[in-house]
Amino acid sequence: xxxxxxxxxxxxxxxxxxxxxxxxxxxxxxxxxxxxxxxxxxxxxxxxxxxxxxxxxxxxxxxxxxxxxxxxxxxxxxxxxxxxxxxxxxxxxxxxxxxxxxxxxxxxxxxxxxxxxxxxxxxxxxxxxxxxxxxxxxxxxxxxxxxxxxxxxxxxxx
Amino acid sequence: xxxxxxxxxxxxxxxxxxxxxxxxxxxxxxxxxxxxxxxxxxxxxxxxxxxxxxxxxxxxxxxxxxxxxxxxxxxxxxxxxxxxxxxxxxxxxxxxxxxxxxxxxxxxxxxxxxxxxxxxxxxxxxxxxxxxxxxxxxxxxxxxxxxxxxxxxxxxxxxxxxxxxxxxxxxxxxxxxxxxxxxxxxxxxxxxxxxxxxxxxxxxxxxxxxxxxxxxxxxxxxxxxxxxxxxxxxxxxxxxxxxxxxxxxxxxxxxxxxxxxxxxxxxxxxxxxxxxxxxxxxxxxxxxxxxxxxxxxxxxxxxxxx
Numbered sequence: 001x002x003x004x005x006x007x008x009x010x011x012x013x014x015x016x017x018x019x020x021x022x023x024x025x026x027x028x029x030x031x032x033x034x035x036x037x038x039x040x041x042x043x044x045x046x047x048x049x050x051x052x053x054x055x056x057x058x059x060x061x062x063x064x065x066x067x068x069x070x071x072x073x074x075x076x077x078x079x080x081x082x083x084x085x086x087x088x089x090x091x092x093x094x095x096x097x098x099x100x101x102x103x104x105x106x107x108x109x110x111x112x113x114x115x116x117x118x119x120x121x122x123x124x125x126x127x128x129x130x131x132x133x134x135x136x137x138x139x140x141x142x143x144x145x146x147x148x149x150x151x152x153x154x155x156x157x158x
Numbered sequence: 159x160x161x162x163x164x165x166x167x168x169x170x171x172x173x174x175x176x177x178x179x180x181x182x183x184x185x186x187x188x189x190x191x192x193x194x195x196x197x198x199x200x201x202x203x204x205x206x207x208x209x210x211x212x213x214x215x216x217x218x219x220x221x222x223x224x225x226x227x228x229x230x231x232x233x234x235x236x237x238x239x240x241x242x243x244x245x246x247x248x249x250x251x252x253x254x255x256x257x258x259x260x261x262x263x264x265x266x267x268x269x270x271x272x273x274x275x276x277x278x279x280x281x282x283x284x285x286x287x288x289x290x291x292x293x294x295x296x297x298x299x300x301x302x303x304x305x306x307x308x309x310x311x312x313x314x315x316x317x318x319x320x321x322x323x324x325x326x327x328x329x330x331x332x333x334x335x336x337x338x339x340x341x342x343x344x345x346x347x348x349x350x351x352x353x354x355x356x357x358x359x360x361x362x363x364x365x366x367x368x369x370x371x372x373x374x375x376x377x378x379x380x381x382x383x384x385x386x387x388x389x390x391x392x393x394x395x396x397x398x399x400x401x402x403x404x405x406x407x408x409x410x411x412x413x414x415x416x417x418x419x420x421x422x423x424x425x426x427x428x429x430x431x432x433x434x435x436x437x438x439x440x441x442x443x444x445x446x447x448x449x450x451x452x453x454x455x456x457x458x459x460x461x462x463x464x
Contacts, residue, residue: 013211013212017212019202044197047198049189050201052201052202057359058366
């Protein structure tokens with residue numbers, strides 16, 4: 001991107017991205033099962049804030065977009081808006097089986113999913129719902145991708 | 159005011175070189191301690207530093223419906239006024255300042271809240287507007303006790319000079335005035351019982367909902383400096399004698415500032431967010447009552463002496 005992102009500066013930025021990933025959680029018609037498991041990651045038992053991860057209220061503050069649900073027709077426009085509002089570098093994590101395959105909702109006329117037909121997805125976390133461990137593992141993989149993103153060109157070309 | 163000394167105050171202590179790491183340390187302590195109070199391990203102390211670096215390195219998405227100049231200018235103004243406020247805080251003995259610097263300090267300390275209110279409206283977002291309204295209502299309510307307490311201190315010390323007030327105000331006035339100011343500290347720092355404006359999850363992110371990347375980093379910086387300036391201001395009032403040895407005074411100032419962080423965090427983790435009517439009622443009723451005691455004591459001290 002710029003000279004700022006090379007050498008020592010880039011190492012510092014990469015480190016900072018690794019240590020401070022802020023999540024935005026989008027419910028695209030999920031049954032709330034995955035949402036509860038995602039919130040469980042913030043509780044004292046799993047405590048993702050150790051990794052600098054924070055659940056943010058605004059998509060403009062976030063680095064990681066976590067989507068649960070099979071993307072219903074009514075949530076699609078909001079999902080596209082929110083994806084475009086996340087400042088880059090950004091990664092998308094599909095939480096649960098619904099955004100990956102539409103799960104039991106496959107073939108329904110009110111479903112526009114799966115998620116990767118609408119926005120690019122980086123990490124899939126399988127499960128119905130996935131355990132908090134696997135969600136944390138998926139987000140950690142997503143953060144690795146995030147730290148390596150170097151240019152807006154790559155981002156746009158994905 | 160000695161220009162070299164003011165430049166040192168602006169750039170070194172208690173200005174930029176001290177306030178930046180100190181602000182990050184205070185924010186880091188706040189997050190770590192809050193996590194510990196909730197039975198979690200929590201982020202490392204360096205977390206706020208990495209947050210700011212990460213935000214600075216983001217690629218912002220331009221917001222077309224809002225005035226770009228305002229969105230950039232307001233956080234810059236907030237950071238700048240906090241730097242000015244830090245420069246004015248009287249830490250050392252014989253610090254000259256200038257007559258009336260109390261008024262300037264009050265104005266500068268109020269700037270971040272004002273900038274945030276304007277930013278909430280300027281960002282043209284419904285969440286920003288609701289957050290800005292709340293911030294405006296709560297900050298008016300908290301300013302009544304704070305300003306009354308400062309008037310009481312100035313009256314009792316017969317001076318509008320910060321360094322003289324810090325040393326000369328008698329304890330009969332100082333204690334109620336300090337109580338009123340400390341009562342309003344969580345409001346100014348938007349901490350939990352009074353975290354109405356930035357109510358996370360409830361209002362997305364309040365006035366800052368539409369800020370991203372470097373501009374959000376500036377707001378985080380302003381918030382860190384706000385911690386240092388407000389706790390520093392209370393610290394100077396807590397400690398009326400200046401030893402004259404610069405390192406002793408500086409150490410006492412730093413320790414008294416740091417001591418307030420766990421106490422504020424404990425209050426924030428022990429309480430839930432108040433409703434706007436409850437918060438304003440609490441501030442108008444009890445905050446003003448304490449400040450009225452301070453004012454009465456100041457009038458007694460001033461006129462009893464003659």
